[in-house]
Amino acid sequence: MSQPHVVIIGGGFGGLAAARALAHSPTRVTLIDRANHHLFQPLLYQVATAGLAPSDIAEPLRSILARQANAEVRLAEVVGVDLAARTVQLDDGASLIYDKLVVAAGSRTSWFGHDEWEPVAPGLKTLGDALEIRRRVLLAFERAEWTTDAAERGRLLTFVVVGGGPTGVEVAGALQEVARSTLRRDFRHLDPTATRVILVEAAGGVLNHMHRELQDAARRQLESLGVTVWTGRRVQEITEGRIVIDGEELRPGAIIWAAGVRPSPLAAALGAPLDRGGRVIVEPDTSLPGHPEVFVVGDMAAWSHGLERPLAGVAPVALAMGQHAAACILADLAGAARAPLRYLDKGSMATIGFNRAVVEVRRLRFSGFIAWLAWVFVHLMTLVGHRNRVVVFIKWAWAWWTADRSSRLLWDSSRAATAPSQVTEK
Amino acid sequence: MSQPHVVIIGGGFGGLAAARALAHSPTRVTLIDRANHHLFQPLLYQVATAGLAPSDIAEPLRSILARQANAEVRLAEVVGVDLAARTVQLDDGASLIYDKLVVAAGSRTSWFGHDEWEPVAPGLKTLGDALEIRRRVLLAFERAEWTTDAAERGRLLTFVVVGGGPTGVEVAGALQEVARSTLRRDFRHLDPTATRVILVEAAGGVLNHMHRELQDAARRQLESLGVTVWTGRRVQEITEGRIVIDGEELRPGAIIWAAGVRPSPLAAALGAPLDRGGRVIVEPDTSLPGHPEVFVVGDMAAWSHGLERPLAGVAPVALAMGQHAAACILADLAGAARAPLRYLDKGSMATIGFNRAVVEVRRLRFSGFIAWLAWVFVHLMTLVGHRNRVVVFIKWAWAWWTADRSSRLLWDSSRAATAPSQVTEK
Numbered sequence: 001m002s003q004p005h006v007v008i009i010g011g012g013f014g015g016l017a018a019a020r021a022l023a024h025s026p027t028r029v030t031l032i033d034r035a036n037h038h039l040f041q042p043l044l045y046q047v048a049t050a051g052l053a054p055s056d057i058a059e060p061l062r063s064i065l066a067r068q069a070n071a072e073v074r075l076a077e078v079v080g081v082d083l084a085a086r087t088v089q090l091d092d093g094a095s096l097i098y099d100k101l102v103v104a105a106g107s108r109t110s111w112f113g114h115d116e117w118e119p120v121a122p123g124l125k126t127l128g129d130a131l132e133i134r135r136r137v138l139l140a141f142e143r144a145e146w147t148t149d150a151a152e153r154g155r156l157l158t159f160v161v162v163g164g165g166p167t168g169v170e171v172a173g174a175l176q177e178v179a180r181s182t183l184r185r186d187f188r189h190l191d192p193t194a195t196r197v198i199l200v201e202a203a204g205g206v207l208n209h210m211h212r213e214l215q216d217a218a219r220r221q222l223e224s225l226g227v228t229v230w231t232g233r234r235v236q237e238i239t240e241g242r243i244v245i246d247g248e249e250l251r252p253g254a255i256i257w258a259a260g261v262r263p264s265p266l267a268a269a270l271g272a273p274l275d276r277g278g279r280v281i282v283e284p285d286t287s288l289p290g291h292p293e294v295f296v297v298g299d300m301a302a303w304s305h306g307l308e309r310p311l312a313g314v315a316p317v318a319l320a321m322g323q324h325a326a327a328c329i330l331a332d333l334a335g336a337a338r339a340p341l342r343y344l345d346k347g348s349m350a351t352i353g354f355n356r357a358v359v360e361v362r363r364l365r366f367s368g369f370i371a372w373l374a375w376v377f378v379h380l381m382t383l384v385g386h387r388n389r390v391v392v393f394i395k396w397a398w399a400w401w402t403a404d405r406s407s408r409l410l411w412d413s414s415r416a417a418t419a420p421s422q423v424t425e426k
Numbered sequence: 427m428s429q430p431h432v433v434i435i436g437g438g439f440g441g442l443a444a445a446r447a448l449a450h451s452p453t454r455v456t457l458i459d460r461a462n463h464h465l466f467q468p469l470l471y472q473v474a475t476a477g478l479a480p481s482d483i484a485e486p487l488r489s490i491l492a493r494q495a496n497a498e499v500r501l502a503e504v505v506g507v508d509l510a511a512r513t514v515q516l517d518d519g520a521s522l523i524y525d526k527l528v529v530a531a532g533s534r535t536s537w538f539g540h541d542e543w544e545p546v547a548p549g550l551k552t553l554g555d556a557l558e559i560r561r562r563v564l565l566a567f568e569r570a571e572w573t574t575d576a577a578e579r580g581r582l583l584t585f586v587v588v589g590g591g592p593t594g595v596e597v598a599g600a601l602q603e604v605a606r607s608t609l610r611r612d613f614r615h616l617d618p619t620a621t622r623v624i625l626v627e628a629a630g631g632v633l634n635h636m637h638r639e640l641q642d643a644a645r646r647q648l649e650s651l652g653v654t655v656w657t658g659r660r661v662q663e664i665t666e667g668r669i670v671i672d673g674e675e676l677r678p679g680a681i682i683w684a685a686g687v688r689p690s691p692l693a694a695a696l697g698a699p700l701d702r703g704g705r706v707i708v709e710p711d712t713s714l715p716g717h718p719e720v721f722v723v724g725d726m727a728a729w730s731h732g733l734e735r736p737l738a739g740v741a742p743v744a745l746a747m748g749q750h751a752a753a754c755i756l757a758d759l760a761g762a763a764r765a766p767l768r769y770l771d772k773g774s775m776a777t778i779g780f781n782r783a784v785v786e787v788r789r790l791r792f793s794g795f796i797a798w799l800a801w802v803f804v805h806l807m808t809l810v811g812h813r814n815r816v817v818v819f820i821k822w823a824w825a826w827w828t829a830d831r832s833s834r835l836l837w838d839s840s841r842a843a844t845a846p847s848q849v850t851e852k
Contacts, residue, residue, distance in 0.1 A: 036564065036568065053479045053480065053481040053482075054479065055479040056479075060612070062612035062613070063612055066611045066612050067611070072614050072615075074571075074572060075565075075568040092572070094572070138462065139501075142462065142501040145500075146500060146502075146518070146520070185492045185493070186486070186488035186489055186492050186499075187488070188498050189498075390820060391817055391820060391821070394816060394817060394820070395817070
């Protein structure tokens with residue numbers, strides 16, 4: 001066991017890419033995650049809107065790394081890192097000694113200082129989040145179906161999505177589509193086309209990271225689908241079933257928070273300088289300043305060497321950083337010099353329901369059906385697991401033809417199994 | 427709205443069959459269920475053992491009945507039935523007036539007077555149950571992987587299944603197979619073939635409802651797979667992680683309760699005579715004695731006219747009873763006489779992992795690979811939803827070739843998101 005031990009914290013795109021890039025290398029790799037699966041986050045909104053099942057977009061880390069003989073997986077939460085002793089402490093009491101450490105713990109939902117909004121406006125970062133949002137949306141439809149009060153029905157059929165980034169845009173588009181094409185035939189007492197999806201964004205437009213032209217295209221596509229887009233408007237208050245936006249009070253059937261993320265608390269705990277967003281400012285080779293044996297990659301890291309703004313917290317960046325950290329470790333082992341990270345912009349895309357999307361790859365910008373086909377192609381090709389690809393393709397093709405949603409299950413409807421309290425015989 | 431109102435309690439095989447048989451009839455149908463989906467119970471054990479995802483075996487009731495114009499679905503729990511006033515009370519405060527009532531509320535797990543065993547030995551009747559069992563089994567493997575104590579590892583890799591009926595046999599076989607063929611390559615520090623699955627049954631053999639020849643075949647097939655079969659042995663005590671069987675104490679990694687079911691509490695509440703199992707003794711036409719406008723079908727009903735023992739609580743019986751109740755309602759409307767139920771025995775089958783099963787259809791009995799092919803065919807053909815059939819077929823074919831399990835997700839690993847408590851800088 002004289003091989004150097006590489007400990008990787010986090011099984012997302014960054015951590016998993018690092019682990020895979022170390023296959024066949026003379027290292028021992030331990031990948032730690034508090035979930036037992038890699039989550040394909042870009043499609044998480046489809047679980048929240050009942051289009052896909054959890055297992056379609058999540059793959060157990062063990063099975064991904066099953067054939068990589070030098071890799072081990074550990075289901076645990078990291079509770080501490082001792083940079084001096086080079087150890088990582090786990091919540092099960094164990095302590096791992098590392099030679100190289102890759103910190104890729106990702107980001108969480110940020111309610112911008114209003115953590116009390118979490119239970120009333122759930123975010124969308126984990127499978128649990130997606131299932132909770134799905135539950136709330138489906139229950140709102142069920143309740144609307146049977147209320148006799150028209151105002152109450154209108155209230156229950158209103159959904160507010162906070163945040164006009166890719167997640168907010170995708171959730172809003174998908175929600176409107178669920179109502180439009182799927183739930184229409186399932187309900188008798190309500191007109192699901194009366195559903196009102198409101199997308200709220202504090203800035204002047206949606207998808208602000210993209211070119212102005214695509215921001216406008218995205219807005220037009222959302223509105224053509226029936227989504228109400230409120231830009232330049234701020235959320236002031238949220239309580240159970242109630243949201244105040246620029247003084248206007250709404251009581252929607254569900255509120256979904258897609259407005260922001262913050263890095264894992266591990267970022268601040270590493271003791272290095274942070275950027276405004278709380279991310280660790282890393283060296284050109286993605287290492288922690290002063291600790292060449294520690295790398296910070298993905299959503300937790302701010303890499304901005306020679307750039308106007310740091311690389312974005314998206315999957316392709318995390319992937320490239322994870323691979324680069326692994327390349328630096330291999331260079332160290334070979335006694336070679338490390339190269340700085342060179343990131344080739346993969347562009348960005350977002351989809352707005354079926355048949356609509358916006359795509360930007362450097363100077364190239366397009367929207368509409370062709371953009372949507374590009375989106376489908378990229379997402380199917382990068383989805384981990386061959387079986388998942390086949391199953392997701394079938395579900396999408398089915399949904400595209402039949403406008404049916406496959407995963408509208410409430411398996412924990414929070415209804416207790418109450419016994420009949422009264423049965424009267426004549 | 428002068429059409430008679432048929433209220434159906436329960437969206438399982440019986441209730442759903444009744445609702446469907448009333449399509450195109452001059453009735454209004456309201457189907458009440460506390461879940462929003464029909465569950466294909468015969469494959470629930472595959473969700474518990476990580477072979478299938480919840481959405482593969484559950485279909486929203488609304489989408490099943492979407493095209494049946496005279497049917498409505500209501501997500502609610504029935505809290506009372508007033509037979510004199512002909513009303514059903516719901517937990518949301520509403521009260522429905524019926525002309526005809528079909529009670530098909532099914533059965534629940536019975537711990538035979540030991541309800542305190544429920545949290546420590548979960549049953550397998552709902553999707554929630556299946557996900558809880560899956561979570562316990564997968565966590566036991568994760569913990570076994572990282573413990574340094576050999577005795578503890580052996581303990582964590584022992585699973586006890588209580589009850590040698592079809593569910594117990596299928597769970598035990600599938601569990602042994604998960605360990606054998608799937609988890610083997612995923613773990614580094616343990617030999618999942620060391621997994622010990624113990625199937626405990628108080629009677630003298632497993633699958634006691636089948637012919638002796640098939641009981642023996644099932645036992646042989648279980649043992650050839652590696653399952654330890656303990657017959658004629660009784661469970662005396664269960665506490666968290668501990669079970670006492672005939673004085674022998676075990677501390678297994680998970681305990682699964684598949685020993686018995688009891689009817690929904692609605693059965694007792696209807697005020698009619700019950701059989702030893704607590705089921706409502708029904709008339710030859712499946713109606714409630716003294717209440718020709720009320721039918722009791724499926725697992726809640728004991729129908730034994732001219733039989734040695736009542737019809738079994740299995741899907742084909744529930745289906746036939748539900749259809750018969752609907753036929754009686756249609757006969758009433760037409761002013762015709764009701765016929766008594768005539769049930770043609772469909773036989774029974776159980777599978778023991780891949781490639782092994784036992785099948786009994788009247789005098790015909792067979793086991794092994796051909797029986798397994800018959801099992802696969804019957805279950806795929808009767809699975810509700812064309813899309814589900816395609817997806818499940820692909821997953822089974824994939825699993826059969828690769829021995830991979832597709833749904834090994836822990837999305838609620840009961841690990842709180844703890845913040846790093848200490849990071850020490852040098």
